[in-house]
Amino acid sequence: MNRKTLHVVFNSLFGIGGFCNAILFPIVLETQPDSLAQLLKAPVNFLRQRLWWLWPASFLLAALAKFADKKICDRWGHDAVKEMLEILREKGFPGNKEPVHFHRVTLFKHKRWWLCWRFWPWSGWLVPVVRSGHTTLNHQTCFLAPDEADHAEGIAGRCWSTKAVILIPTEDSNMTLPLLNPEVNAKPHDPHAMAEIYAKETFMDTDWVLKKLPHSRSFLGIPVVVQGQPWGVIVVDSRATKIQCAKGILASYEEIARPFIKCLERLS
Amino acid sequence: MTTAPWIQVEPSLRMRSEPRQGLQLTLFVPPHEVPQAVRGEFDKQLKKFVIEIRYLDDEDFKRETMDDTVCLRIGKNSRRLLGIELDTANLNVAQVQFQLKEVEEEIKRAVTKFLQKDQAQEERENYALAIKAIESKGEQLLNRSILAPAL
Incomplete structure (x- = not known):
């Protein structure tokens, strides 16, 4: 799956998770199944019984989809x-x-x-x-x-x-x-003195230069x-x-x- | 809203020819300080002739009114000169043929006044470069009818 498709998938998951969290589940929670038409009673009941885990799960889904979209697709x-x-x-x-x-x-x-x-x-x-x-x-x-x-x-x-x-x-x-790397420096000089020059010219600390020996x-x-x-x-x-x-x-x-x-x- | 095409500023003006010499380092003008392009058009909504200056990055601006004629657009974060609004009704130009020199002088006067007010910006080369960019493209900029179409 290429990044473009993944972006669509993650965005859709984020949309579904967000819709459930912000719109669908609050409506389901507030609705009395008895007042609904016969056709809607069963699905609303189904959701109401499982809201305790569906709600946090949809929140997690939206968050993960957003995170994955940012990390992978971006x-x-x-x-x-x-x-x-x-x-x-x-x-x-x-x-x-x-x-x-x-x-x-x-x-x-x-x-x-x-x-x-x-x-x-x-x-x-x-x-x-x-x-x-x-x-x-x-x-x-x-x-x-x-x-x-x-x-x-x-x-x-x-x-x-x-x-x-x-x-x-x-x-x-x-x-x-100065050339600091001892392996390639044909004419060895005082390493500390050279590191000092290097550090001064490059605005670094001499100890850092001696430790890293930048090329x-x-x-x-x-x-x-x-x-x-x-x-x-x-x-x-x-x-x-x-x-x-x-x-x-x-x-x-x-x-x-x-x-x-x-x-x-x-x-x- | 200006829709006029951008007029590119010559690279010779964008790149500093004489680098400032330090002991060990050369300081060039930072690229984000140098105007890349300019454009100008009469804005029917504002009823002003607007000159815009484009840099490498875009930025929001706030207006600094200098006098009845000139209002400068200054970058909110960077304090760069992003544009100039000229109230052509108050601008003392000939009705039929405006004087380019006069407009440029008016801009220079307003920028000098602004720099006197905001002395922290005085050392910056941005303002001089922006004026130079406008001067170098003055005729192309202002031949798009500086006066309101109705005038």
Whole structure:
């Protein structure tokens, strides 16, 4: 069964459950079977005897149908957003033959509450919701984005707090972010010193950098605004030392932004 | 309700050509601050000439009346400039051939007045970009008869 059919089924179940709950069962409860025509007496009696379980069951049916519809059928929003992130990725790294996870585009949503084990859940977090390609999306890789902008973490947090497009390193900069992964770093340096530089440039905590040893060496952050209010951020991260087509990605984002933002309104 | 077609603003105006340089990061104008398209038409219900500015996202607006002639439409959440309502009856334009420059000056005056009132918005580039977008498309915008059809 495809999603469209499932959507019709779930909506019908929700409608039936809602109708029984709000209209049919209250009428059955208030009606005296003796006052009814012979034809209606039997079904009303049948329902009256079973109302004690039919009523909560119909309520449960409506709730479950609504929940399932949202979780299963509403995936089209998620899939559409994923496709659009893929467009941005292709624009940013055209004809690239490297593995998909070397250059990623991730959409983060700002959530006031999120269980991240690093700080209070109510601090305000940027949580990854969709990522380009087929690589895994770890929901625990979230970034602090509190009301106090100075405490915002990472490129995502900084992009959120400044509401500005951020590119690291800049197109004309000679600086590159240090290579942290010891397996691929041919010339080992003081790991702590390198992590410190990396953390400073990417607005992260040095301990976090030492623990995670991120591979990404260039970033582009784009703030996402829905109905005039900040919604989240898009972060492009790459193992390349520079994102060469930053302007191309931005131009592409402008082209797809209106349908993209419409999809976000449906994305949970 | 305006039904006029949207006039796309040139990409050169949308994309900042000179990125602001920080020590390590480049700050471009955020895409949601840059007008994407403009349109203008005489609104028969309002009895005003309405210029609308479109961004990447849609938003509700509230009206800020600046004077007898100009009323600004300001984004409820973002405080962006979403549109301008011009009371053509009070606008001192020639009856047969209106002066484009005069209309643009009137808009600029109203926006400056608004920014003096709401100083938190003064640093924002949105207002300058919105005016630039209107200026760049002024003739196309206003040639749809700025005056009420009956006039």
